[in-house]
Amino acid sequence: MKEKLLKVLKRNLLIDMMYIDQNNVITKRRIKVAKITGNTIRAYCFTRHANRTFTIENILAFKPVIRKERDVI
Template sequence: MKEQLLKMFKRNLLVDMMYIDKNNAITKRRIKVTKITNDTFSAYCFTRHANRTFTIENILALKPVIQKERDII
């Protein structure tokens, strides 16, 4: 999972993440990764509108947010 996270960080992508929080509840978050350490990473969470620190081992799934560009006529 850490390798996927590193790829998304290097590509500066927004990420949809399924995560187990500290209360063992499963949450879905849209994040932008700002820093990665050994066991944790920091990201701006668009769900909470704040910077958060997450534990890498609590990630259930990661999916990059792909935005299609629209043509302007």
């Protein structure tokens, strides 16, 4: 998981992730990873509109946000 997150950081991608918080509540977050340190990541959370720290082991799944290109006519 950490290796994939490093690729996300290097490529400057937005990701959607499923995360389990300290109260065992599963949430969906859209984030932009800013820094990875040890077992945590620092990221801007678009869901909460704030910088947040996430524990890597609590990330259940994630996928990059794909921006669809529109055809110009």
